[in-house]
Amino acid sequence: MQWNLATRHQMLLEITNAVISKTSNQEFLNALAAVVKKYFPCDRLSINLYDKKGQSLKYFTNAAGIDPKGISSLDRRPLLKGTIAKMAIQSRQPVIIDDLSQYKDMFSIGQMVKAGLISTLAFPLVMRNIVFGSLHFSFKKTPENLSELSELLTEVSKQVAIAVDNLVAYNRLKNEKQNLEREKRYLIGDSEDYKSKDFCYTSPQMTEVMRVVKRVAEIDAPVFITGETGTGKDFLARYIHHISPRKDYMFVKVNCPAIPPTLFESELFGHAKGAFTGADSMRVGRFEMADMGTIFLDEVGELPENQQVKLLQVLQESRFERVGDSRPIEVDFRLIAATNRDPVKSIQEGKLRNDLYYRLNIIQIHVPPLRERVGDIPLLIEQVTLNESDQIHQPAPRYAQQALQLLNAYHWPGNVRELKNFVKRMIILKPGGLINSHDIEKMIEFEEQTNVEKNIPIPTLAESERIFIEQALIKCRGIIGGKNGAARLLDVPRSTLQYRMKKYGIKPEITVQMGD
Template sequence: MIVKHFQTLHLDQYSAESMHLNPSTRYQVLLTINNALVNQTSREALFKALAQEISKIIAFDRFSINLYDESQSSLSYFATAEGITPEAIEGDSRPLAKGSIAKTVIRSKEPLVIPDLKKHTFWPSVQAMVDAGLNATMAFPLITRSNVLGSIHLSFRTPPDHMNELADFLKELSGQVAIAVDNMLAHSELTDLNRRLQLQKDFLLKQSENIYDPDNFFYVSTAMQNLMGQIQMISETDASVLLTGETGTGKDYIARFIHSLSPRQSGLFVKVNCPGLASTLFESELFGHAKGAFTGAHAKRVGRLEMAAGGTLFLDEIGDLPAPQQAKLLHVLQDKTFERVGDNRPIKADFRVIAATNIDMEQAIRDDTFREDLYYRLNTVSLHIPPLRERTDDIPLLLDRLTATESVTLNRPAPEFAPDAVDVLMAYTWPGNVRELKNLVKRLIILHPGKRLGPGIVQGMLQTEQTENDNASSFPSLAEMEKQHIEKALELSGGKVGGSGSAAQLLGIPRSTLQYRMKKHGVGNSVDKA
C-alpha cells in the first residue's frame, strides 16, 4: 500500500487512555459537536459550525472537506475551506488524481497523517501546501454504509503536540461528520429536486393557462353535444382515451377539458409531442436520467412520466411514434413502472393516459406501422372529434366569440359580419377546421377593424386562403420527398436494399432503418437482394 512508504503515524497503536481527552470528556466533545451540526440547513452553515467547534480543541491552520464523485472520478469541496487555501487545489471540481492525499485516503479507506509535508513534495498538491506555509496534515475518509463520501482534512503550519492522540480522536469524529455530510447532501438533493419540480410545475401550469380556458369552449351543434355527453361520462374514470379527428379539430383542447373534469385535475397535464421526440432523447425525455448517465447529464432530470404522476399524460400525434419507441412505451404503460436512464431503481408513476391522432389507426395496424397491442392499450375509450364542416351550426357562435376574444388580444375593434357573409362561412368546407376559422378571424380583424363585412370580403379572403392551401399542398412534404428519395435509391441500386452498392449504402443509413422507412411510406421493390 502506498501509505507504507511515508513517515506516517499508525493510528491503531494508540488507545483512548493515551489521549489528553479522557473517555468522558471525549464523549462530551463529540456530543457538543453533534448538537452544533444537527440544526444546520445548508452545506456552508454545517461546515462553519463544524470548523468552529473543532477550532476550540485543535488549532488548525486549514480545514476542508472534499466530496468524492465515483462516477466522474473527481473531487469537489463540500463548502468553502477554512483558513489557508492553496491556490493550486482550488476549484469547483478537479480530477481525483490531482488530490494526492485525498486520493490516498479515499482509495485505501484509511486515515493518513503526515507530520512533515516537506518530505512528500513530489506530490504537486503537497508542494502547493508547503508553498502556502503548511508543514503537517491529517486526512480521514468519510464513510457511511461502506460508501466513501469523500475526505476530511486538517493542516498545520506547526505540527501540534500529541498529533497521534489528536488523530485518534479525529478518526472517531470523522464517522460522525460522515453521517452529517451524508444527511446534508440528501437534504440538498431533495431541496434541489423539489425546486426543479416546482419550476417544472409552474411552467406546465402556465402553458396550460395560456392554451386552455374552459370558458372559451363553445358549441351548440348536436354532434358536439353528443361528444360532450360522452366526455362527462368518461372524465370521472381513469380509463385511457384515444382521441381521433382531423388536424385543427381541437383534440388538444378536448384532452385538457377531460383532465379539467377528472379527479386528477389538481395534478399536472403533461403533453408529449410524439413526432418531436428524437429517438436518441426519447428515454431521457420520458423517463428522465440520473446525474452522470451520459455526457452532459450534469444533474438528475425528472422525465415527463414522473411529472405526470397524479395527473394526466397526453400523447399527442401518437400515430407518428416510430416502432422502436412504441415498444418501449407499451412496456411502461402496462405496469406504470420505468427506470431513469443511468439508474436501475424502478420508479412507479400513477397517471392517466390520453392519446390523440389524425391518422387512421386501424389502417396503420394493417400497414404494420403501428403496434396492435399498443393501440388496444390506448383505446379503452375512443372519441372522434367531428370536423367543422359536420357541425356548421357551431360556426355562428364560434365566429361571434372568436371575434370578441381576438379583437381584445389584437387591440383592434371587432368587425361586424353581415348575415349573408355568415352564410358564406357556413357553406365553406373548412379543411383546417376550427384552427383555420380562428386564423381567418384574426386576418379580418387586422385588415378590416371595426368594419361591416359583406359576403364579397369574406369570400375573397377564403379564396386567398384556399389558394395558399393549394400552393402548400402542391409543394411536396418532407415525407413525400423522403419516399421519392428512397424510390430513386432503389432504382439506382437495382432494387438491392442492403450490402455493397445497395440503396442503404447510397442513402448512408443502416439496412434496418431503410426497411422501416420503406414500410412506413409503402415503398416496395421487385428484388430485395442482400
C-alpha cells in the same frame, strides 16, 4: 494551545453552534473554517463527497482558504490511486502527512506544494458505518503538535460527518421538492388555458363527437383521438379527463415529438439518483405522475419504433422501472393518445406499429376540422375574444356582420389554433374597436400568403404580428405615420405601431431593403 478536555468540548460546541443553522454548503464550510481558525492556524479546509458506485469524488463546495490552481473544480473526478482522499477513505483512518513534497509527483499534491502548503491531515467521513467522504486540513506551517491535533480533529470529523450528512440529505430533499415543483408548474402551465365552459359548439359534427365523448368518459378504456393539427385534440383529452371518475387526479400530457431520444425513458419512467451524469436526484417520470389519473400521449405516431416498443410494454403490463433502478413500479392510469396522421396509413408506411395501434385504438374519436363545423365559428370567435381580451387586459373588439361572414367562409387551414391566433391579433391591433370586412380581408390575404403559398406551419401570435407589421412597412416603403404610413394601413395609432416595432426589433430601413 493545550488540548485539554474543556478546550475540546468548547471547540466542538462552537462548531455545532456555527454550522447547525446553515443550509448552503458554502456557508457551512465557511462557518466551520472560522471556528477552526480560532483554535489553530489552518490555511486550507476542504470536504470531499465520495461516490462508491462510481468510484469518484466531488468537492462538497469550494475549499476555504488557499485555492491551488487546477484542483478546485466542483466537477466529479475519479478516486485515483495514491491520493490523500483515497488513503483516508479506504483505510477509514486519519492520514497524517507532514511533508507534502514527498508526494508532489501527484498533480493535486504538486499544485498544493506550489501554493505553499507543506502538510495536511485527512479524515474519513463515516455515517451508519458507510464512508461517504473525507475532511482535509492543510497548512503552510506544520503545527508542532500534529499527532495531538489529529486526535482532536478525529472527534471533529465525527461531528462534521453528522452535519454534512444532514446537509446533503436536506439538499437532496430540497432538490427533489424543486423537481416536483417544476413538474407541478409544468402541469399547471400546460393546462392553465383549459376551462371546460370554453368548449362551445352547435354544429351537428361536434354534437355527435361530444355525445360519444360523454359516453366513453365514464368507461375506463383507452381513447385514441385523431384529427388535423389545431383541431383541439389536446382540449378534448382534457375534457374527457375532467368529466371522468379520475378527474380528482393528475392529467399528465406527454408531447411525444418534443422528447429527445436520449431522454425518452427518463422523461416517461423517471430515473434514480446517480443513474447517469447529471442525475443528482431522483426524478418521477410521467407515467408515475399519472398514477390514478390520466396520461395523454400527444402525437404518439411521431415516436421512433424502438420507443414505441418500450411504450407498448408499459401499456401492456402497467409497470415499469426507473432508469438506474431495478425495482418495478406499478401504476394505474387512463390512457388517451392522439395523432394528426391517418393511423392506418402510418401503419402501411411502417411509422406506427400494428400492436401499438391496437392497444391504443380501443375507442377512436375523430375531431372534424373547423371548415366542416362552420356553425361553431361565431361561437368560438365570441368565446375566444372574451377570454383573450380579459387575459391581456384589453377591451374586446366588436365584429361587423360582413366581417363575421368572411370569417365563416374562410377555410381555416390551421383550425381552432389559427382562429385563436387570429382573434388575439385583432385584440392587440384594434382593442375595443370595430373589426370590419377590410380588416378581415387583409388578415386572410396575409394568412394565405404565409401559410398556403409558402406552405409553412401556422406561426405563433408574436411571429404573425411581427410578419404582419413587416409586410405593412414594406408596402408603405418604411413610412410609419401620415396618410401613406403603415399605421394608417394597419388602422392603429402611430405610437402603438412604434411600440410594436421596438418590441420586435423592426427597423423601417430594413423593411425597405426587404421590399427591394
